[in-house]
Amino acid sequence: MSHTTTTTMIRPISPNHVFATFDCGEPGLNAWLQHRALANEQTGDSRTFVYLDAQNRVIAFYALTNGAVIRVGLTSSMRRNAPDPVGLLLLGQVGVDVQHQQQGVGKALMVDVFKRAKLIGQHTGFRALGTNPIDVPAQQFYTKFGFRLMPGISPALMLLRRRNIP
Numbered sequence: 001m002s003h004t005t006t007t008t009m010i011r012p013i014s015p016n017h018v019f020a021t022f023d024c025g026e027p028g029l030n031a032w033l034q035h036r037a038l039a040n041e042q043t044g045d046s047r048t049f050v051y052l053d054a055q056n057r058v059i060a061f062y063a064l065t066n067g068a069v070i071r072v073g074l075t076s077s078m079r080r081n082a083p084d085p086v087g088l089l090l091l092g093q094v095g096v097d098v099q100h101q102q103q104g105v106g107k108a109l110m111v112d113v114f115k116r117a118k119l120i121g122q123h124t125g126f127r128a129l130g131t132n133p134i135d136v137p138a139q140q141f142y143t144k145f146g147f148r149l150m151p152g153i154s155p156a157l158m159l160l161r162r163r164n165i166p
């Protein structure tokens, strides 16, 4: 099955969504969704958005929070005329259930991320959308959407300049 429509199926996470069996292949991300995402809604530490199927099962999710990174280690274009630290909107977690990977769900999530980032950008300042890819395949995924690896920063940080958000 191909997922080509669908940002309408992406909603803020809620306790009546089903995610106990969610598995994106990364135990740390699964555990975060199952044990932290709702708690963080209460504290306001992050906001999680879930892609639901017709039975309210979570087939994918992402989370947003705010962050900042010191200028050292950023590319020159990212540093130019920027405050120190540089404000970021952080795409903290992204996962698609293994049964739904390679079908365009990740792409649908990113379309929603970009739409939401533009909305957020009307209300607060940030220079770039940032993410910490967990491995090389994740880096390749984000590269497709315009994120660039910052050469001097560990753990790996990829940024997409706000003005380049599609």
Ligand SMILES: CC(C)(COP(=O)(O)OP(=O)(O)OC[C@H]1O[C@@H](n2cnc3c(N)ncnc32)[C@H](O)[C@@H]1OP(=O)(O)O)[C@@H](O)C(=O)NCCC(=O)NCCS
Residues within 6 Å of the ligand: 024, 025, 026, 029, 092, 093, 094, 095, 096, 097, 100, 101, 102, 103, 104, 105, 106, 107, 108, 132, 133, 134, 135, 136, 137, 138, 140, 141, 144
């Ligand atoms: C990475 C992940 C989110 C991709 O989701 P997905 O639904 O399979 O991705 P899509 O089917 O929408 O693919 C979108 C594009 O990314 C590419 N892509 C998907 N997974 C990829 C991977 N692992 N490596 C490289 N490219 C990848 C696809 O080929 C596609 O490119 P195209 O448009 O040129 O054909 C998903 O595989 C996942 O949840 N992985 C485990 C957790 C993870 O790594 N999260 C991201 C880092 S926190």
